[in-house]
Amino acid sequence: MSAFELDERLARDTELVSTLGLCQLRILKDSRWPWLMLVPQRNGKTEIFDLKPLDQALLTFETNMVGTALKTVTGATKINIGALGNIVRQLHVHVIARSEGDPNWPGPIWGFGQAVPYEQPRQDEFIHQLLEALSS
């Protein structure tokens, strides 16, 4: 089995938060929404149903674990979960905390406007809270 290789654009647009059983948990470099991404560490996969059944179950488990933690930390109105991949084909799942009145609410976040980078202390605090919620 060859080492996992992350797509270049995903690497550029996100930062590693933690490594779970199957996925890399990453944060988008965009402070407009609390926006996370799960990337299964499997090369050459595009669709969720390209994964083996056990990996499909793991991805569901990790997505729901991260979604629960993100809702706890943010108090969001709704968690948005999406696997699109029209631009970057490497399989990845978005997990985003949405709240009434946030940018483009109630529309989708993808393709909307320009990313607004985090100020480092705010990103550090968010990641700290997230990891705490994930481990509790």
Add this chain to the structure above:
Amino acid sequence: MSAFELDERLARDTELVSTLGLCQLRILKDSRWPWLMLVPQRNGKTEIFDLKPLDQALLTFETNMVGTALKTVTGATKINIGALGNIVRQLHVHVIARSEGDPNWPGPIWGFGQAVPYEQPRQDEFIHQLLEALSS
């Protein structure tokens, strides 16, 4: 256990295709994309992680089964899967076949333009092919 009640807006915007183990499989009344929806037949659920673990696994199984069939039938470039629910809170999962050059490609479909109703024979043929792929 009380009878499952479908949200009024989902009922208006979609038609029933088939009932799976957990979900209603429905088709959107919008011919711009081959666009399906899975609605777990559980009242009062908003997030995927509100479902019991067995139902989460079933939803994953049914989503991937439908995604696979949809890709087979359409030959789409990419299947888009999303659970947003910012407008309609009853838990529902979108499964959409996307192809290069389709409306708003490679952006998301949600919130884009106006629905274009199917001509009945085209919808009938699509559903026929889909059910055939699901049963094979």
